[in-house]
Amino acid sequence: MITILIALPLLAAGVSTLFRDERSSKWLALVVSGLTTLISLGLWLGYDLDRGGFQYLTQVAWIPGVGVSYLVGLDGLSLPFVFLTALLTLLAVMTEWKRDGKAFFALFLLLQAALTGAFAALDLILFFFAFELGLIPMFFIIGIWGYEERRYAAMKFLLYSLVGSVLLLAAILATASWLAAAAGGPISFDLRVLIERAPLLAAAPTFALLACLGFLAAFLIKLPAWPFHTWLPHAHTQAPTAGSMLLAGVLLKLGGYGIIRFNLTLFPDAMLTLQPLLATLAVVGILYGGYVALGQSDLKRLIAYSSVNHMGFVLLGVASLTALGLHGAVYQMIAHGVITGLLFMLVGMLSKRTHTRAIAAMKGVYTAMPVLGSLLWLAMLGGAGAPGMAGFIGEVVSLMGAFANPATAVFAALAVVGVLVNGGLMFWTIQRVLQGEPGSETPKDDLSGLELAAAVPLVFLAILWGLWPPSLSPYIDSAVQPILAAFEATVRVVLP
């Protein structure tokens, strides 16, 4: 089933280049992303919580000579992201329905396939394949259909990500080779085999630390954590609306996902050593991201910087190395995917009408366009982490986890200030953009039915996961608890 989720968009992307007219490639993208959304939802609902672990496993020898296999499987950590990938692709296609250019939709399908592959891959080389392959469609999406400085933004995005990826590949190869030699077995990139062999790394702490840093380099750039975030504001600001949605909604999540999936399981000792560093980066990201966002005059750029702030909570939750913090980090990632995806969608719809992204040029949007205004209001409250929305739970649980571990309690205390800054930012933005009397230039054409239909699922999910965590938490728990249990067993510490 997972293979269908990856192969279907990939095939559709290939087929759609053969079409002569643009309408059919649009429809194809809509149908395929709709179908994959349903399939991934089905997989999620069909996941056996009591059994836990990786399910729907498929393994095919791919390049046996070098120990690479096509190995995919899903657990509670990856299921929400696979679902979110398909859903956001569907909504992105709906949002951009008016756009011409058949390659545009083909690239989104390619991106969907790559991202799904990355979340489902349990073979490190397969993961890297998908991780790297995702860059190419995003490069073209930003570079061809972006705003005025698109070429610079696309190139910066590509090169930043690339530096991370090559260090990741080096670390993957070095770790697998080292572990194979130490275990005296054949080389394998199967995550389960590697985790089994990982305790051997205790004999070479320096090597483990370097390899861990190689993994981290890619994931911290992707997340992005301060100070590796500088590509994000450009990429987000210049990307077309649908590109921003997927970038914020799913692509960034690969960073946090990678740290939890690979760093925590393969390098527990090194992660414990790096805990203060990661917590520091997290807090600086939270404070700095929020603070810089205050100074932005471009609405998309503002949201991009607030993403840096949000992702700081993810990193802080992970760095706390507690079950609570880890849970909060995953929750925060999913919540951010939904809420920021929604924010970028609505801001894109707004700026398409106002023909500007400048905050100063917008006023009284709520009065002028009540539907768009109220949805944007809701999304911004979500971005501020208001109770009742999914973001609230993510942030609070991350912070609770960080407070629970004495080693990170100080960082948590500082991060609370960041909550305030970000909350203030969102409310101030609401005041500037939504409230007040509309100017003479403010457009009055409210959302079309299609646009509303694209926004509603995200609003629904943001509120559902804000009010009723049992619909999400058990899945996260089933994946996070074993990771942490194995972690504690390896480093022989009992974390609070």
Place this chain on the structure above:
Amino acid sequence: MILTLLALLTLLVGGSVLLLFANALQKRPLVAAALALGSSLVALMFFAAAFGQEATLLGMIHTGGLTSLGGSLLSLIAALVALGALANPGKYRAGVGEFYAFILYTALGGALMVGANNLLLLFLGLELVSYSTYVLVGYYRDDRYSTEAASKYFTLGAVSSAFLLYGISLLFGAGGSLYYDEIAAALAAAPAHALLYPGLALLLVGFGFKLALVPFHAWTPDAYQGAPTMVAALLSVGPKAAAVIALGNLLLTAFNAEGVSFIWQQTLVVLAVLTMTIGNLQALGQTNIKRLLGYSSVAQLGFVAVGLATGTLPGFQAAIFYALGYAFTNIGAFTAVAVLRDAGVGDELDHYAGLAKRQPIVALLFTLFLLSLAGVPLLVGFAGKLFVFQSAMQVGLIVLAVIALLNTVLAFFYYFRVIVAIWLSPAAAPASPLAVNAVAVTALAVSALLVVALGILPAPALELIAQALEAAPVGLMVGR
């Protein structure tokens, strides 16, 4: 044994017929091209059929395994180049028969190099390749740049051959034989002779020139820029692929004695680092597409050298796979440049601006080749890099692998400069659509198919290479 002989004969006869009847073919370029294409495909079939039939002919040349593999590759390269030339047969009017004949001779020489078990035969094959390409590079006799390229290439090539021959003579003194296996036996039996290291050094210098490893690469960009584009395609892959397999075979078979192998491995490590880094750095600033591809091919060979430098069978296997993938990709890239040139697009990067709008099919295929050269997953370039890096990691050359990986970032930068020009830059002049003919698109599509197929499913090819290495005497000499 018969099959390998038949394959070699096919190339020889095909080339000679083209030369003998050059006058008659002068008015019929299509017939000449078809003849070349046909002979190379027949040779390819013979080589492929000979796979697994191990034998040694007069002690001079091995058949089966590696020879069959390398011969097939070179025949395929010749076929692809002939196909690319067929897209615009009128362009090679200066001597139709000669043009295609020397393409076949290049493949023949390459096959001899790959299968050689004797240093003199190796040298003979190498000279056949070199002389054929000297002629081809200077094919446009009236063109200043083509002549300049040929004279530079010839002068440096001749000097490097002299180095190589001198090295071989010293090695004969050190090992007492010209046969690979006898040299290996002599080295294993007695401590290293004083002449061994100077001989080995000169041999590496000679091969360094042929492979265009830094610091012996200065001729490359000029030769590529001046030569007819399809000749540049041949030059950048045919002799390189042959030299890579031949060098790996020679070093691993004859010079694998303890203490000796360490020396050439260390030398290759240094050469690989220099080649990758300096090749990439020099490519960064290029504005001419052929020069850019020239420096890029220098850098690409650096990655191959990483595989050879490991001194292991998996490393050699990875190097061969890399060379194979690089061959198809680079032929594709140069064919695209040639096709675009015929359609009226200049060789400067600026001329490529807005190409995606003017000729989307060629733009897409060219982008595919560039992405493969850069090393994007699902394309053969990535698979080759993956195997090379892994083989380096396995013998503990972690720093080398990391340097190589960082080099791929540099490389991305200039490959994407071309991609940005093609897709993201607006066309300078009014963007009129460009016409290309069906043969050109076919030639590109064949390469593209190989690039994608080998990228998605590299396992069968890798397995074939492993089998070839197991069967060849290489396998016997390497302590595994």
